[in-house]
Amino acid sequence: MYQPPHFREDRLEVQHALIQAHPLGLLVTTGSTGLIANPFPFALDASASPKGTLRAHLSRANPQWRDFDPDQEALVIFQGTEAYITPSWYEAKRETGKVVPTWNYAVVQAYGRMTVIDDPDWLLRQIGAVTRQQEAARPEPWAVTDAPADYVAAQLKGIIGVEIEISRIEGKWKVSQNRSEADRQRVASGLRGTATDAAQQMADLVDERSVR
Template identity: 80%
Template sequence: MYQPPHFREDNREVQHALIRAHPLGLLVTLGSAGLVANPVPFVLDASASPQGTLKAHLSRANGQWQDFDASQEALVVFQGPETYITPSWYAAKREHGKVVPTWNYAVVQAYGRMRVIDDTDWLLRQITAMTDVQEVARPEPWNVTDAPAPFVAAQLKGIIGIEIEITRIEGKWKVSQNRSEADRQGVAEGLRLAEDDASRHMADLVDARGALPGGRQS
């Protein structure tokens, strides 16, 4: 993806944290008719390979697991917080008016060869791990074993596993680092007035990331 140096995020722990916080990735592969994309929830196993391994499952009725070019990389896009930024929040609007709208966002793109796994035990471990991560904060977490075993076994027959060992990964945090301190303060204050979780999260990112070295704008 387009990567101005001041927005680039190469810290592996930060990249992995976004994947875990926003596990519904857009899986993009090359098929016989061209590119195919499907939203798929992934579990990240950081210890399985140097850059981490993504594990998921697809419905057997989803042709993406059968029609893909195994010699080419798959791409998984994990979209983090994103918000529209109005120029009305910039101090620069009041100073000279030479401002335009933009969009702030954090995103991770992970690449690697996709491998299909047709193994019931693997699938059970994968859906259990995925469910446990999502249920852990609930007062009464649901567990796969809460469902009748024959029902679970029947459900497993309808899915197929996929695994992607990440061979390259890119992070981009575009969160107003290219604006002046006064503009960034205006953005953060404006976002907090919106009172939704995404805007508040973005306000925190704007505050945390700060300005570019030397106050440079671009």
């Protein structure tokens, strides 16, 4: 990933927090016909290995778990908050007009060898981990055990597990750090005037990175 120094984020705990907040990762592997990419919700076990271990499940009908090169690293891309940034928010728009639009974003890329796991107990734990993470904020969280055991067992037969011990991980927070303090304030203010959750979250990131 292209990494200008001012956008680079190397803190593992910050990278892990983005993965946990945005667990739908794009799994990219190399197969017999070239690159294969599919989105899957991942559970991160931060304590299972030095950089963390990612676990997911695929449909058995999905060829990606069969057609991949185990000697090549897999890549999982986790896309965090993103927002369009209009040049109208920059002071130079008024002064010289020499400005262009850009896009702010936070992203984590995790690499590692992928292992396929065909084990009902492992799959049940993985599904439980993903479910608990997503249901935790609900007033009455749904649990896998709420479904009949025989139904869950039948569903497990249709999926396969994958596990990736992260060997290297990169974070990039492109959130207007290359602009002046006045521009960053105007960007944050402009985003807060945009009625979307993503814009509000990006405004928070711009403010946060302005004071680092």
